[in-house]
Amino acid sequence: GNSVTQMEGxxxxxxxxxxxxxxxxTATGYPSLFWYVQYPGExxxxxxxxxxxxxxxxxxxxxxxxxxxxxxxxxEKGSVQVSDSAVYFCALSDRRDSSYKLxxxxxxxxxxxx
Amino acid sequence: GAVVSQHxxxxxxxxxxxxxxxxxxxxxxxxxxxxxxxxxxxSLMLMATxxxxxxxxxxxxxxxDKFLINHASLTLSTLTVTSAHPEDSSFYICSARxxxxxxxxxxxxxxxx
Numbered sequence: 075g076n077s078v079t080q081m082e083g084x085x086x087x088x089x090x091x092x093x094x095x096x097x098x099x100t101a102t103g104y105p106s107l108f109w110y111v112q113y114p115g116e117x118x119x120x121x122x123x124x125x126x127x128x129x130x131x132x133x134x135x136x137x138x139x140x141x142x143x144x145x146x147x148x149x150e151k152g153s154v155q156v157s158d159s160a161v162y163f164c165a166l167s168d169r170r171d172s173s174y175k176l177x178x179x180x181x182x183x184x185x186x187x188x
Numbered sequence: 189g190a191v192v193s194q195h196x197x198x199x200x201x202x203x204x205x206x207x208x209x210x211x212x213x214x215x216x217x218x219x220x221x222x223x224x225x226x227x228x229x230x231s232l233m234l235m236a237t238x239x240x241x242x243x244x245x246x247x248x249x250x251x252x253d254k255f256l257i258n259h260a261s262l263t264l265s266t267l268t269v270t271s272a273h274p275e276d277s278s279f280y281i282c283s284a285r286x287x288x289x290x291x292x293x294x295x296x297x298x299x300x301x
Contacts, residue, residue: 167290174220174285180230181230
């Protein structure tokens with residue numbers, strides 16, 4: 075079945091450091107891939123998405139490229155800020171599933187120190 | 189982006205009572221909404237898929253008589269936790285599909301005493 079694996083956290087960085095959060099997936103079809111962010115006590119916000127191989131999603135300085143050959147969708151940011159501290163979820167949806175259910179990874183907590 | 193409103197944001201109730209949580213899509217119509225449960229520091233667990241005008245589809249292991257879902261209109265789905273017990277205390281999050289992206293509510297923290 076379909077699944078998403080994320081690197082375990084927490085990830086602790088100093089402000090302006092480079093961020094990478096690894097995400098790999100297993101899917102029988104051609105999934106769409108997403109990164110969601112959850113700030114403390116809140117629901118999830120869509121950060122970025124990619125719907126086909128080699129697509130690059132980007133938003134607020136974050137980027138992720140859909141790599142079919144390595145089944146990966148790693149999240150990167152060149153210079154993190156304290157306000158980026160949150161939990162980041164990688165997710166996929168199988169476009170063959172008409173309900174567009176999301177399958178989430180376990181989440182990676184990011185803590186950015188001043 | 190699309191906005192999903194979830195209400196209430198926090199509810200405390202006595203054991204044995206029922207609690208209703210509302211999920212509304214404010215600026216779009218959603219034929220499909222989802223209900224998730226999240227335990228502290230864990231990922232989201234899909235409870236059920238709610239389809240407007242039809243019965244919800246529950247994930248394996250989720251008690252449909254315990255967690256009643258009603259999707260009576262294209263902008264509103266409700267989750268009722270019936271006869272709540274302390275083990276039902278959790279963070280419940282809804283999402284609405286528009287058309288192939290899920291937009292999430294801010295979540296409801298349920299505390300059962």
